[in-house]
Amino acid sequence: MFVLIPAFxxxxxxxxxxxxxxxxxxxxDVLVVDDGSGxxxxxxxxxxxxxxxxVVTHEANRGKGAALKTGLADIxxxxxxxxxxxxxxxxxxTPSDVLRVADALREDAGRGRSALVLGVRDFGGDVPLRSRVGNAVARSLFRVATxxxxxxTQTGLRGIPADRIPWVLGIxxxxxxxxxxxLLxxxxxxxxxxxxxxxxVYLARNASSHFRPVRDSLRVLMPVLLFASSSLAAFVVxxxxxxxxDLVTGWLVPSIVAARILSATVNFVVNRRVVFRARDQAVTGxxxxxxxxxxxxxxSNIAWMSFLTENGLALLPAKVVTEGVLFVLSYGVQRALVFPRADAAPPARTVRADTAPLVTADPDAMTTTPITGRIR
Known part of the structure; x- marks a missing residue:
């Protein structure tokens, strides 16, 4: 088993x-990735x-994610x-907490279970205010998004089973x-x-941390928040x-269809241009x-609305419940299938040292020393 430590x-x-x-x-075995510290x-x-x-060294700072990927690919x-x-x-x-996560991985392996292990803090005691508030905001944003x-959600102490490393590298x-x-x-x-x-544990009031909980959480969750805003605008329309x-015609189903065509057009334009930024891809597809x-x-909307209104729920509450149920499904499908990222990384594959060189996005950006150690 390895302990991987990215360090800047x-x-x-x-x-x-x-x-x-x-x-x-x-x-x-301990592997440290120097992320261009100088x-x-x-x-x-x-x-x-x-x-x-x-110690593996990046010649220039590339970010914590890049450092983790370099170490994981090496292993x-x-x-x-x-x-x-x-x-x-x-x-x-602390070393005892690192060992606790390592023991959880060993326990899972003994039971034939493959799970990402998170070492989680309760943020009790003398925790810096910015860290306490930042992590609370990050947890809330994550729950809203997922x-x-x-x-x-901010813990860097994680256990990754060997069979999940290719999955992690592909993100x-x-x-x-x-x-x-x-986590998403x-x-x-x-x-x-x-x-x-x-x-x-916070040393020196967490002065050495390069992480900004609110800013970095908003950075990754911004597409979800933009999608929520776009969906809200479409919902209003x-x-x-x-x-x-419905007031003019008295026909519920035709009214639902016409309203949805109008709002879907608005939603498509906003999502394509603002949320998923897919304007460089073919609009026809x-x-x-x-x-x-x-x-x-x-x-689904018609089925849910008809069912709920026929069973005594008023039109507005029925509308809110229906749209809430379909929101999460719509986001996932649009992100993965309707507006897929052209630059999304393909799933990584595990490659043995005797069949291929070290897997890394930029082999010239790092130096290393020969591998020693044991397979565990």
């Missing part, structure tokens, strides 16, 4: 963390090497059967937002998750048109796919 301009705690991990569990931090990384870690190539625990370099993760509750992202993208893909990709309680047409989705949603 780390403090002096890094060598001690490596030494403590190696002393606590000699079966753990010569000023050479002594820290030299100390990590002396403590028993292998997947040379030790494809090894599970990985990712930990931060700033001392927030409908799922995760206790600590796009280079910076801090990458770790949240991984859990439900759509059917990946199990397990939470392990860990200590809440749809609702007004529905009430006007997008329109056809969107039309098929709109018809499916329309059929």
């Amino acid at each position: 301009e780390p403090g002096p705690a890094l060598p001690g963390l490596v030494a403590d991990l190696r002393r606590a569990d000699p079966d753990l 010569p000023a931090f050479a002594e820290v990384f030299a100390g990590a090497r002396e403590a028993g870690a292998r 997947a190539v040379h030790f494809p059967d090894a599970d990985v625990v990712t930990a931060d370099a700033d001392g927030q993760h 409908g799922r509750r995760v206790t600590d 796009p992202g280079e910076g801090f937002e990458y770790e949240q993208r991984v 893909r859990l439900a759509p990709d059917g990946v199990a998750v397990r939470e392990v309680p860990i200590a809440t 749809d609702t007004i048109a529905l009430f006007v047409l 997008q329109a056809v796919r969107y039309g098929v989705l709109a018809l499916a949603l329309l059929a």
Whole structure:
């Protein structure tokens, strides 16, 4: 098993963390990725090497997500059967908590279970206000975006089973937002998750952290928020048109159809131009796919609205309930099928060292030392 530590301009705690991990569990191999910290931090990384870690270096800073991917790809190539625990370099993760996550991976492996293990904090005690508020906001945004509750969406202490490393490598992202993208893909990709309680540790009021909880959370969740705004605008258009047409004609189903055609047109234009920024792709194919989705949603809308109103629910509450149910489905389908990203990374595959070179997005941007260690 490996402990993977991405590090950008780390403090002096890094060598001690490596030494403590190696002393606590000699079966753990430690891989540190220097994400372009520069010569000023050479002594820290030299100390990590002396403590028993292998260090891989990016020549320039590329972001935490890129550093994690470099380390995971390295391990997947040379030790494809090894599970990985990712930990931060700033001392927030104690050796005992790292070992707790590692033990959870071993326990899952013994039971034939494959789950992403999250070391989660409860944010009790003396926690800096910006961290407490930032993480609360991040948790709320995540729940709004996914409908799922995760206790600590910002934790960098995670256990990744060997068979899930190709999946993790296939998720796009280079910076801090990458770790949240991984969590956002859990439900759509059917990946199990397990939470392990860990200590809440902030050294020097978290002064060494490069993470900005609210800003970085908003960065990854912005498409969802824009989609919600676009859907709200379409909902307003749809609702007004529905009430006007139903009032004038007295025909519910034709009114639903006409209102939906109008609101769908507005929604398609806004989503294409603003939400998914897919203006460089062929509009005809997008329109056809969107039309098929709109018809499916329309059929569902009619079925739900008819059922609810026929069973005594007023028109407006029936409309709100129906649109809420269809919102999540619509977002997922539009993101994946209607407006797919042209630059989305393909799923990664595990490659053995004897059949291919190290998997990395930019081989010239990193240096490394020979692999030593054992497969676990």
